Amino acid sequence: MRVAVLALMCGGLCRGARAADPTPDPTPDPTPAPTRVVRPVAAAAELPDAPRPQTQAQSFRYVSIEQATPGALPLGLDDAITRGTKQNLQVLLANQTDREVRGQILAAIYALLPNLKATAYTNAMELNLAALGFKESELAKFGLAPGSVPLIVKVDTTDAQISADQVLFNLPDFFLYAAARKATTVSTMNVLNVRGGVVQAVGTQYLAALADQAQIANAQALVTADEEVLSQATASHNAGVGINLDVLRARVTLRNEQQALVKAENTFAKDKIALNRLMGLPADQELTLTDAVPYTELAELPLEQAKALAYTRRKDLLALNAELEVVQRARRAVKFERLPTIAFNGYYGVLGETHGNYHGVFTAQGVLKIPIFEEARFRGESETIAAQELGIARQIDSLRVTIDAQIRASQMDVETAAELVKVAQSNVQLANEVLSDTRDRYAAGVDDNLPVVEAQAQLESAQSQLIATQFEYNSAKLDLARNTGVVETQYKQYLGR
Numbered sequence: 001m002r003v004a005v006l007a008l009m010c011g012g013l014c015r016g017a018r019a020a021d022p023t024p025d026p027t028p029d030p031t032p033a034p035t036r037v038v039r040p041v042a043a044a045a046e047l048p049d050a051p052r053p054q055t056q057a058q059s060f061r062y063v064s065i066e067q068a069t070p071g072a073l074p075l076g077l078d079d080a081i082t083r084g085t086k087q088n089l090q091v092l093l094a095n096q097t098d099r100e101v102r103g104q105i106l107a108a109i110y111a112l113l114p115n116l117k118a119t120a121y122t123n124a125m126e127l128n129l130a131a132l133g134f135k136e137s138e139l140a141k142f143g144l145a146p147g148s149v150p151l152i153v154k155v156d157t158t159d160a161q162i163s164a165d166q167v168l169f170n171l172p173d174f175f176l177y178a179a180a181r182k183a184t185t186v187s188t189m190n191v192l193n194v195r196g197g198v199v200q201a202v203g204t205q206y207l208a209a210l211a212d213q214a215q216i217a218n219a220q221a222l223v224t225a226d227e228e229v230l231s232q233a234t235a236s237h238n239a240g241v242g243i244n245l246d247v248l249r250a251r252v253t254l255r256n257e258q259q260a261l262v263k264a265e266n267t268f269a270k271d272k273i274a275l276n277r278l279m280g281l282p283a284d285q286e287l288t289l290t291d292a293v294p295y296t297e298l299a300e301l302p303l304e305q306a307k308a309l310a311y312t313r314r315k316d317l318l319a320l321n322a323e324l325e326v327v328q329r330a331r332r333a334v335k336f337e338r339l340p341t342i343a344f345n346g347y348y349g350v351l352g353e354t355h356g357n358y359h360g361v362f363t364a365q366g367v368l369k370i371p372i373f374e375e376a377r378f379r380g381e382s383e384t385i386a387a388q389e390l391g392i393a394r395q396i397d398s399l400r401v402t403i404d405a406q407i408r409a410s411q412m413d414v415e416t417a418a419e420l421v422k423v424a425q426s427n428v429q430l431a432n433e434v435l436s437d438t439r440d441r442y443a444a445g446v447d448d449n450l451p452v453v454e455a456q457a458q459l460e461s462a463q464s465q466l467i468a469t470q471f472e473y474n475s476a477k478l479d480l481a482r483n484t485g486v487v488e489t490q491y492k493q494y495l496g497r
Contacts, residue, residue, distance in 0.1 A: 206289070214293060230251055241445065253457075300414060
């Protein structure tokens with residue numbers, strides 16, 4: 001029974017680790033707001049494990065939360081991902097699960113190792129033979145005179161020995177050990193899978209913060225331009241060559257852009273908080289993003305090559321394959337439980353009076369155990385393991401189909417986002433040309449400032465759309481890297497850094 005129970009336990013632990021994948025849903029918010037960059041959903045309740053040496057920490061029972069450092073912390077994308085893979089709560093939990101699995105493996109190894117123990121004890125006691133029913137009148141039967149044997153007997157002995165137990169032949173324990181060794185691969189793959197999810201989550205959140213920063217710069221530029229238009233309209237009105245409607249229109253446009261700037265700054269602040277939590281930093285830690293928005297066209301792999309890469313690099317698939325081997329080896333262990341087992345045990349030591357002579361004592365014996373009336377248990381364990389093996393095999397087949405679908409969808413997202421970026425870049429260029437022409441006409445007095453206001457609104461929409469599409473393109477590339485199982489090692493290549 002211990003074979004089946006331990007196999008099921010290892011499988012449950014490994015599946016529990018796989019379920020802890022913290023990858024947020026990178027799908028952009030479908031809300032069609034051109035001035036707003038869609039942000040990924042951050043994983044909840046991530047806490048750091050320990051503070052960095054240069055900062056103070058607030059200690060709780062099981063974790064230590066860093067205190068915010070004075071001033072803004074310079075942060076690049078690589079540094080953010082490094083912090084996330086070290087301090088994100090899901091990574092810490094995955095590491096603890098890995099530790100738990102390895103503890104179970106030690107129990108399996110123990111069954112195959114010799115068990116050697118050393119014991120020693122000393123014993124002093126006093127016996128009242130009369131109280132135990134001994135009578136002096138009975139001594140005559142043994143030819144002894146009454147009084148020749150004392151009724152109070154003192155015994156003081158010391159015993160020291162070394163004992164050994166060794167299983168000589170037990171195939172179930174051997175296959176159980178083989179299954180336990182393979183379980184380390186399952187646990188390792190699950191830890192790497194969680195790390196990959198954290199890399200994608202942190203990277204996507206960092207890109208969202210960069211996009212927010214670009215939106216702020218865009219809004220600030222538009223506010224500056226609107227202030228200039230308002231100044232021109234006011235000057236024309238004061239000179240008697242302009243109308244008050246131009247002044248009002250310019251003032252309304254300026255107020256709208258100022259509101260957009262406030263919203264962009266608020267969005268940026270919230271996204272930095274979410275990024276802090278993904279990295280295990282306190283929410284009030286100020287950040288200075290040191291990287292620029294990356295943009296490089298991705299040379300995509302053909303579909304079949306991407307699928308082949310995913311089948312060899314996806315950590316969740318590798319974990320399932322290793323888990324299937326664990327169950328298969330456990331099934332062989334259950335099969336061979338019908339065979340007899342041979343073991344040896346014995347001891348050697350000394351025994352004697354504490355202050356007298358000692359004599360060597362020993363025992364050595366071989367043990368042969370043959371299961372006879374346990375067939376029902378064996379068949380029950382075989383059915384349990386067979387059902388688990390079939391379930392994992394079906395999960396593997398389903399995951400391979402899912403990987404195919406995910407890669408196809410990710411490649412389409414990358415292609416679509418790349419085309420949208422090109423269109424958005426063209427729209428920004430055209431909007432800049434339109435705005436330049438309308439400003440020249442307004443400055444020459446050919447037209448009022450209504451076309452200028454409309455051209456500025458078009459430029460704002462085009463620039464916001466360009467920022468949003470660049471974010472979607474980079475997010476789609478990270479998602480493709482995640483679906484092919486290389487996000488942790490190749491995210492730089494996919495982002496073109």
